[in-house]
Amino acid sequence: xxxxKDIGWYVLFTMPLIFIFTTVVIIPFIIGIGYSFVSWDGxxxxxxxxxxxxxxxxxxxDERFLQSAWHTIQFTVLALIVVNLAGxxxxxxVTNGLRVSNAARTxxxxxxxxxxxILGYIWQFIFTDAFNSVGEKTGLKxxxxxxxxxxxxxxxxxxxxxxxxMAGYTMVIYIAGIQSIPDxxxxxxKVDGANLWHRLTKIVFPLLMPSFTICLFxxxxxxxxxxxxxxxxxxxxxxxxTEMFAMNIYNEIFAYSHYGIGQAKxxxxxxIVAVLTLTQVIITxxxxxxx
Amino acid sequence: MITKGSxxxxxxxxxxxxxxxxxxxxxxxxxxxxxxxxxxxPSATASxxxxxxxxxxxxxxxxxxxxxxxxxxxxxxxxxxxxxxxxVWGAAGDGYATQLxxxxxxxxxxxxxxxxxxxxxxxxxxxxxxxxxxxxxxDIAPNMALTIDGxxxxxxxxxxxxxxxxxxxxVDPKDVTxxxxxxxxxxxxxxxxxxxxxxxxxxxxxxxxxxxxxFALQPDPQAFIEKLNKGEVxxxxxxxxxxxxxxxxxxxxxxxxxxxxxxxxxMGDFATGKxxxxxxxxxxxxxxxxxxxxxxxxxxxxxPLAGNNKLAVGVASNWVINGKAGPDEIKAASAFxxxxxxxxxxxxxxxxxxxxxxxxxxxEAKDLDPLSQAVYEATKSGQTIPWALNYFPxxxxxxxxxxxxxxxxxxxxxxxxxxxxxxxAAWAKAAKQ
Numbered sequence: 081x082x083x084x085k086d087i088g089w090y091v092l093f094t095m096p097l098i099f100i101f102t103t104v105v106i107i108p109f110i111i112g113i114g115y116s117f118v119s120w121d122g123x124x125x126x127x128x129x130x131x132x133x134x135x136x137x138x139x140x141x142d143e144r145f146l147q148s149a150w151h152t153i154q155f156t157v158l159a160l161i162v163v164n165l166a167g168x169x170x171x172x173x174v175t176n177g178l179r180v181s182n183a184a185r186t187x188x189x190x191x192x193x194x195x196x197x198i199l200g201y202i203w204q205f206i207f208t209d210a211f212n213s214v215g216e217k218t219g220l221k222x223x224x225x226x227x228x229x230x231x232x233x234x235x236x237x238x239x240x241x242x243x244x245x246m247a248g249y250t251m252v253i254y255i256a257g258i259q260s261i262p263d264x265x266x267x268x269x270k271v272d273g274a275n276l277w278h279r280l281t282k283i284v285f286p287l288l289m290p291s292f293t294i295c296l297f298x299x300x301x302x303x304x305x306x307x308x309x310x311x312x313x314x315x316x317x318x319x320x321x322t323e324m325f326a327m328n329i330y331n332e333i334f335a336y337s338h339y340g341i342g343q344a345k346x347x348x349x350x351x352i353v354a355v356l357t358l359t360q361v362i363i364t365x366x367x368x369x370x371x
Numbered sequence: 372m373i374t375k376g377s378x379x380x381x382x383x384x385x386x387x388x389x390x391x392x393x394x395x396x397x398x399x400x401x402x403x404x405x406x407x408x409x410x411x412x413p414s415a416t417a418s419x420x421x422x423x424x425x426x427x428x429x430x431x432x433x434x435x436x437x438x439x440x441x442x443x444x445x446x447x448x449x450x451x452x453x454x455x456x457x458x459v460w461g462a463a464g465d466g467y468a469t470q471l472x473x474x475x476x477x478x479x480x481x482x483x484x485x486x487x488x489x490x491x492x493x494x495x496x497x498x499x500x501x502x503x504x505x506x507x508x509x510d511i512a513p514n515m516a517l518t519i520d521g522x523x524x525x526x527x528x529x530x531x532x533x534x535x536x537x538x539x540x541x542v543d544p545k546d547v548t549x550x551x552x553x554x555x556x557x558x559x560x561x562x563x564x565x566x567x568x569x570x571x572x573x574x575x576x577x578x579x580x581x582x583x584x585x586f587a588l589q590p591d592p593q594a595f596i597e598k599l600n601k602g603e604v605x606x607x608x609x610x611x612x613x614x615x616x617x618x619x620x621x622x623x624x625x626x627x628x629x630x631x632x633x634x635x636x637x638m639g640d641f642a643t644g645k646x647x648x649x650x651x652x653x654x655x656x657x658x659x660x661x662x663x664x665x666x667x668x669x670x671x672x673x674x675p676l677a678g679n680n681k682l683a684v685g686v687a688s689n690w691v692i693n694g695k696a697g698p699d700e701i702k703a704a705s706a707f708x709x710x711x712x713x714x715x716x717x718x719x720x721x722x723x724x725x726x727x728x729x730x731x732x733x734x735e736a737k738d739l740d741p742l743s744q745a746v747y748e749a750t751k752s753g754q755t756i757p758w759a760l761n762y763f764p765x766x767x768x769x770x771x772x773x774x775x776x777x778x779x780x781x782x783x784x785x786x787x788x789x790x791x792x793x794x795x796a797a798w799a800k801a802a803k804q
Contacts, residue, residue: 124476125497208631229630229781318630319778334469335770337494 116344121337128340135344144320145345148328152304155235155242155324159303162243164295167250174251175258185255189248196245200312203241204228207313231321234314238322241309246302250295257291258284289368296364301357325349426703428456429482432474434467434688435528437657441724448716449707457707471495475695482696482704485688486525489761492517492689499524500694500701507712510733517689525689526708529727532684532746532755533580533652535568535674540667541647548675550617556647557625566646568622570629571637574773577629579760581619581650582772582794583683584676585611586759596762600802607791611677616787618676623780630780634658650674653728653742660740671745682749685758686730764801771797 116135120128139145170188174181191199207227215224227233261284269279285292307326310316316323316331323331329349333342431442439461446457460481468491474480475498486492501522502508508516508523517525535547546556560567570577588611589595598604606612622629632640638658640646642665649655659665673680690711692704711717718734721727728747729736736747749755760768775793779785785793 121494122472122476123494123497212631226631229628231781317774317777318781319774331770335766337765 112343113347115339116347117340119338119340122333122339131340135341136348139341139345139348142341144323145328145332147320148323148325151235151322152325155238155306155322156300156303158236158239159242159246160296160299162239163246163250163299163303164292166243166247167295168254170247170251171254171258175255185251188251191244192246192248194245196306196308197312199241199245200309203237203244204313207237228314229318231318234318234322238306238309238313241313242303242306245309246299250299253291253295253298254288257288261287286367286369289364293361293364293368297357297361300360301353304353304356426453426455426706427697427699428458429700429703429707430458430460431483431707432460432471432481433483433485433690434487435485437654438725441720445711445717445720445724448720449710452714452716453706453710455703455706468494475693478695480693480695482693482700483690483707484693485528486517486691487688487761488517488527488686488758490763490765492519492525492691494765495691496524498691498693498695500692500696500704502526502692502705505705505709507709507731510712510731512730512732515686515730517686517691525691526712527686527730528688528690529686529721529725530684530730530746530750531652531654531687531728532671532682532749533583533650534671534682534745535648536641536651536655536669536671536742537648538641538644538646538667539670541565541644544670544672547648547672549678550614550621550675553618553675554621554625557621560647561625566627566640568626568648568650569632569637569640569646570622570626570650571632571634572630573634574769576634576637576651578772578776579768580652580683581674582615583758583760584674584679584756585609585615587683587756588677588679589759592757592759593762596759599798600764602799602802605795606798607788607795612791613788614677616791619779619790620787628780630777653740653746656740656742657726669741671742679756681754681756682746683758684746684750684755685761687758764798767798767801771801 115128117130117132118128119131119135120126170184174185174188178184194202211224212226215221218224227237265283266279269283274282305326306324307330310322310324310327314322316327326349329342329345332338332345336342431446433442439459443459446459449455449457467485471480471484471486472495475495480498486495496519499519501524503523507526511523511526512530515527515530516523517527537544537547541560542556547553557567570581585606586592586595589609595604599606635658637646637649638651638655639662641649642659642662644665644667653671659669671682673682690708692701692708694701696704711721712731713733718729721729721731721734722736723738726740726743728739728743728750736743739747772794775790775797778793779790
């Protein structure tokens with residue numbers, strides 16, 4: 081074994097990626113930490129005033145920020161449940177030996193190929209114009225009205241769009257998990273008299289734990305960091321009722337030109353996402369079982 | 372095996388660290404280099420000095436989507452007539468200020484760009500080139516030039532005005548002169564199944580323009596805004612605003628919820644006669660034009676708040692030259708502006724292509740559309756109120772006033788008085804920041 085040569089190869093293949101990762105992620109991140117301690121409006125000619133931890137103190141008194149945090153938590157919890165439930169159900173459905181399962185898989189996955197911005201605009205049309213006219217035609221105005229104008233329903237609308245986009249993706253991961261469960265095991269269980277519920281809860285779900293880990297991680301971090309659907313569907317409205325974390329940060333920096341505070345928020349945001357997703361991964365990892 | 376393996380890991384780690392360090396240093400050097408390079412790059416200067424009679428290529432970045440194509444066509448004409456090149460960067464609309472800031476901060480700013488009068492102009496003031504001694508500046512109509520610290524730094528696009536744009540076959544201006552007649556007119560249309568007045572969901576069309584009136588009616592709007600910023604006065608305690616709130620109550624009670632209406636539906640419903648009045652400006656004629664012959668005449672009248680009988684007229688945007696560009700580029704940029712405002716082609720384009728109401732004394736306006744004509748006449752006769760909204764804290768309309776207004780229109784129980792309190796609270800928050 082020639083270690084020197086190995087290192088050479090290692091360097092050759094990792095160097096480009098490391099270089100890109102450092103220049104576009106690590107370094108800006110470190111510079112960003114620096115910006116979070118100054119008060120600055122983003123114009124190079126204007127002074128950057130060092131304010132220490134003032135930005136951090138200020139953001140915890142920022143009601144709009146705290147509200148957006150609360151919206152994000154609501155959204156994330158709902159999205160987590162809806163996306164994974166839908167993904168899992170779809171996966172179970174298409175692995176059940178239906179004749180159209182291949183076509184169904186493609187169709188369920190399709191929304192994921194459309195960008196969040198475009199999805200947002202399409203659904204904006206559905207929630208405003210289509211819902212209104214359905215409500216007028218059917219008289220069911222209590223369900224079909226402009227959802228985006230109601231603070232509660234606008235949040236649910238976002239969950240629906242996000243689920244529409246992500247369910248297909250999680251479905252693919254769940255399908256892979258389900259297919260890796262050997263048929264003999266399922267048949268043996270059947271022979272032993274286990275009904276569908278037992279087979280699901282005692283065999284499928286425990287063996288799906290790795291898939292759960294991945295899917296929960298993806299939806300958790302995806303929902304927490306959501307921005308594109310937020311921007312195109314509701315723009316944070318009505319009355320900032322659907323302004324999520326990422327959008328609040330964007331507004332702080334670009335609408336109010338508070339680069340310092342915005343950056344401080346971004347750091348806090350990063351810490352929260354990191355802690356949340358790590359905890360989740362650790363918890364679900366523990367529950368994974370070996371076959 | 373194990374020791375060897377761990378050694379290998381160690382070595383890898385070392386190399387890793389070294390690489391990271393190298394990459395970081397490389398990147399930092401890169402950043403530092405571009406950061407210090409504020410003036411024009413030497414290579415560019417050299418290339419332009421090689422051809423002395425030809426001016427350096429310039430770039431233009433501006434906010435108005437409406438004139439994007441026309442400006443590009445004009446740039447081509449300029450190249451044909453003078454041989455100098457102009458590059459027009461696409462118009463950015465709502466995201467303009469953000470994109471402009473990003474470009475300027477990265478030292479990739481355009482030679483000529485536009486800024487809105489007021490807070491936005493104030494924000495970018497460190498970038499302007501002093502135009503005081505340029506020939507075309509003397510032709511700017513009185514009080515219309517953009518000045519910062521006593522120096523003329525910007526040339527106005529043109530003047531624009533807004534008020535109540537109305538359908539002449541449905542509305543008689545005599546019926547819309549005060550709160551009582553205004554409300555009565557709206558109620559009449561509601562009974563007929565028509566929409567009396569339409570606002571639309573965009574921040575400026577929802578609240579930004581309409582709230583300008585109570586501000587503009589203050590004896591000294593700018594001083595009033597400053598007092599408001601300091602918290603010395605409140606909208607809720609000011610007479611004009613109290614009446615404004617009643618107007619908004621009347622609008623809420625008698626018209627379609629503006630949050631359901633977009634700018635294009637607003638103008639579309641107006642063009643097809645479903646809406647009798649819209650609170651809009653002369654720019655909206657471009658939308659109406661697409662509907663061809665409307666079958667009725669249109670006009671613009673003042674928003675009749677507290678006896679107001681004047682249209683709100685102001686300068687929305689200005690051309691400025693990037694003072695951080697190299698001297699050659701500034702010279703070329705100024706030559707372009709000179710051509711734009713003094714040559715026949717340029718003057719013609721401003722009036723007939725851009726459809727601006729000129730704010731220059733050397734440009735004659737003819738064949739204006741009916742809305743621009745109304746604004747032009749009001750300007751000539753001095754029957755105007757200023758655009759106080761230009762002096763609002765930057766971004767307040769989109770960030771703070773619009774959400775408060777959304778709440779007002781969504782919450783059926785909210786009174787005008789509560790609405791004013793919300794606006795006051797939103798203002799206090801925005802001004803503090």
